[in-house]
Amino acid sequence: MDGNLRFEMPLYPSMEGEVSPEEWETRVDLAACYRLVTANGWNPGIYNHISARVPGEPDYFLMKPHVLLWSEVTASSLVKVNMHEELDESAGVNRPGFVLHSGIMRARPDVNAAVHIHEEASIAVSMMKDGLLPLCQDAIFLYGRVGYHDYYGITENAEERELIAKAIADKPVLLMRSHGSVTMGASVGEAFRLTEHLVKGCQIQIDLMASGAELIVPSEETCKSAVAQHLSHRKGRGTADWPANLRRLDKIDPSYRD
Numbered sequence: 001m002d003g004n005l006r007f008e009m010p011l012y013p014s015m016e017g018e019v020s021p022e023e024w025e026t027r028v029d030l031a032a033c034y035r036l037v038t039a040n041g042w043n044p045g046i047y048n049h050i051s052a053r054v055p056g057e058p059d060y061f062l063m064k065p066h067v068l069l070w071s072e073v074t075a076s077s078l079v080k081v082n083m084h085e086e087l088d089e090s091a092g093v094n095r096p097g098f099v100l101h102s103g104i105m106r107a108r109p110d111v112n113a114a115v116h117i118h119e120e121a122s123i124a125v126s127m128m129k130d131g132l133l134p135l136c137q138d139a140i141f142l143y144g145r146v147g148y149h150d151y152y153g154i155t156e157n158a159e160e161r162e163l164i165a166k167a168i169a170d171k172p173v174l175l176m177r178s179h180g181s182v183t184m185g186a187s188v189g190e191a192f193r194l195t196e197h198l199v200k201g202c203q204i205q206i207d208l209m210a211s212g213a214e215l216i217v218p219s220e221e222t223c224k225s226a227v228a229q230h231l232s233h234r235k236g237r238g239t240a241d242w243p244a245n246l247r248r249l250d251k252i253d254p255s256y257r258d
Contacts, residue, residue, distance in 0.1 A: 012077040014258065022055035027075035029188040030062055031256040032249055033115065034073040036192060039252065042119045042199065043070050049097035052188050053105060053112040059083055061105050066094045074258040086158060096155045103161030104184060107168065111184040113191040118180040121202035126175040132201055134223045135208055135215060139201030141230040143223040147171040151178040173198055189242030
């Protein structure tokens with residue numbers, strides 16, 4: 001390899017104690033989400049992005065440095081950015097990622113975290129005319145909650161923010177046609193859980209369609225009822241899954257907390 005292309009890992013001094021306890025907790029959660037997505041095989045490289053709004057600073061959000069693998073992200077390495085600026089790699093962050101996430105955060109004050117990935121099954125379903133179908137419970141939980149955004153190329157043009165916001169509307173999931181997915185939540189844990197539902201629902205849909213079998217689709221009434229049940233569940237016992245995910249990750253590699 002050409003020595004000029006050799007990459008040296010940047011040094012990131014610990015931010016613990018240098019930021020508010022609330023920001024530090026968000027940093028830990030966001031770094032954990034990057035690691036969990038990688039552990040699930042949804043993103044092996046440096047591209048794509050997850051963001052989290054900074055508690056008490058609604059115009060700022062955190063995202064990973066452009067150069068880091070998702071498996072290398074730590075709480076202290078995350079970059080705090082102003083969503084109203086126009087940033088690119090010179091600021092240490094990925095330009096398309098900044099455009100996408102700043103557009104979401106500007107348009108949706110209720111969203112505190114967003115996960116964007118290029119997972120294969122989600123991309124495939126994004127290209128289907130009817131999108132995600134309610135063929136399994138994971139997909140049913142997203143019934144009526146998915147927006148669709150047409151493909152305009154790499155999301156580096158500021159003007160695309162308005163189109164993204166229109167496609168999302170008030171929904172927590174966006175399928176970007178020929179591109180990937182975005183899931184949004186009031187917390188990092190909620191956004192991650194929606195990604196789990198979406199990926200599983202898309203993969204099962206592809207498998208079922210490939211089987212050629214005649215499919216049984218639940219009624220609209222049943223789907224809406226299931227969504228209501230799911231949303232109620234997420235306000236109660238369903239919140240225990242994120243701490244469990246952190247415990248699982250701690251057993252694998254706790255360095256995300258650095």
